[in-house]
Amino acid sequence: MPDTELSLTPREMLQAELNEIIGSLPDHALIPLKEIAESAYDIVNSGISEVTLQRIIQRIFVRSVNEFFTAEHVSMQMTQERLQRYRASTNPHQIQLPDTDAPVDISFDDVVRQRRSVRDYMATALSQEEFAAVLKRSFGKNGSEDGYGVRDIPLYPYPSMGGLSSFDVGIVVQNVDGIPQGYYRYDQVGHELESLITGDIRLALQDVTFESDWLLYAPFVVVLVHDANSFLWKYHTRGYRIAHIDVGAAMQSLYLASSSAGLGCCAVAGFLDEPINDLLGYNGLDKYVSLVIGVGKPATPLLSRQPH
Ligand SMILES: Cc1cc2nc3c(=O)[nH]c(=O)nc-3n(C[C@H](O)[C@H](O)[C@H](O)COP(=O)(O)O)c2cc1C
Numbered sequence: 589m590p591d592t593e594l595s596l597t598p599r600e601m602l603q604a605e606l607n608e609i610i611g612s613l614p615d616h617a618l619i620p621l622k623e624i625a626e627s628a629y630d631i632v633n634s635g636i637s638e639v640t641l642q643r644i645i646q647r648i649f650v651r652s653v654n655e656f657f658t659a660e661h662v663s664m665q666m667t668q669e670r671l672q673r674y675r676a677s678t679n680p681h682q683i684q685l686p687d688t689d690a691p692v693d694i695s696f697d698d699v700v701r702q703r704r705s706v707r708d709y710m711a712t713a714l715s716q717e718e719f720a721a722v723l724k725r726s727f728g729k730n731g732s733e734d735g736y737g738v739r740d741i742p743l744y745p746y747p748s749m750g751g752l753s754s755f756d757v758g759i760v761v762q763n764v765d766g767i768p769q770g771y772y773r774y775d776q777v778g779h780e781l782e783s784l785i786t787g788d789i790r791l792a793l794q795d796v797t798f799e800s801d802w803l804l805y806a807p808f809v810v811v812l813v814h815d816a817n818s819f820l821w822k823y824h825t826r827g828y829r830i831a832h833i834d835v836g837a838a839m840q841s842l843y844l845a846s847s848s849a850g851l852g853c854c855a856v857a858g859f860l861d862e863p864i865n866d867l868l869g870y871n872g873l874d875k876y877v878s879l880v881i882g883v884g885k886p887a888t889p890l891l892s893r894q895p896h
Pocket residue numbers: 703704705706799800854855856857858
């Protein structure tokens with residue numbers, strides 16, 4: 589270590605490190621970096637002495653409201669490119685799912701009362717009808733409205749920010765009658781499955797999740813995939829916070845649809861980001877796994893569970 593460095597205080601050393609990092613970054617990276625520094629400055633200026641990463645992130649979101657007002661004329665028109673994610677896929681190799689819209693004979697009260705996180709599943713395969721019905725009831729298009737200068741923007745069983753539904757629905761099929769094992773995208777408009785990875789990925793999924801051995805036995809696993817490009821054009825940085833509320837609403841939709849169909853599910857936030865994104869093919873920055881949810885027929889009948 590050079591003598592000059594030995595005489596530096598810890599703060600001076602940190603500043604030197606920061607300068608080195610900043611010096612190596614491209615110009616455009618300095619704008620968000622300045623935002624971070626100013627957020628830290630705001631916290632200190634408000635009289636709070638401890639500046640933590642969580643507080644800086646929250647402060648960034650508070651400041652992000654300004655983007656709405658300072659962003660130069662942003663068009664609210666849906667471009668053809670963006671519109672594609674709200675239209676049925678034209679991929680000829682999709683698997684069409686059965687359209688089972690039979691009404692469920694259970695009261696809303698019972699649906700809510702029975703809704704519990706279920707981690708023990710029966711070992712038998714799930715029928716295609718049961719599988720398709722729970723997907724449709726949780727995530728399938730169930731209405732439409734005109735907006736953003738175009739007709740027929742789909743509506744879904746869950747609410748979402750600006751109706752943009754900021755995530756994709758991925759499905760790991762593990763044990764469903766007549767559907768080959770693999771990883772699919774659920775086409776929420778066409779009610780079809782688009783194949784993304786073929787074959788059995790159950791063990792690979794185990795490697796990238798933790799404390800979730802039970803996922804191995806779920807007939808299928810839903811993967812809610814954050815898609816930043818679906819909302820950044822309208823909601824900018826602040827959309828990042830709100831998008832996770834969309835995922836929560838969709839998760840509850842799956843919980844309730846499962847409960848109403850005599851199935852059970854359990855959310856899993858215990859996964860390793862980079863490995864799971866590598867496994868399922870997402871870049872991990874704009875598109876990444878936000879939540880994983882195992883679904884199956886409960887090994888213990890729901891009605892024998894004791895609600896409190
Ligand atoms: C966002 C979220 C993440 C969760 N992650 C996990 C998880 O990684 N592993 C797990 O076993 N349960 C997980 N759960 C399930 C909770 O443990 C469960 O909802 C909670 O214990 C309440 O039980 P209940 O859902 O049966 O009412 C998660 C739930 C939510 C909402």
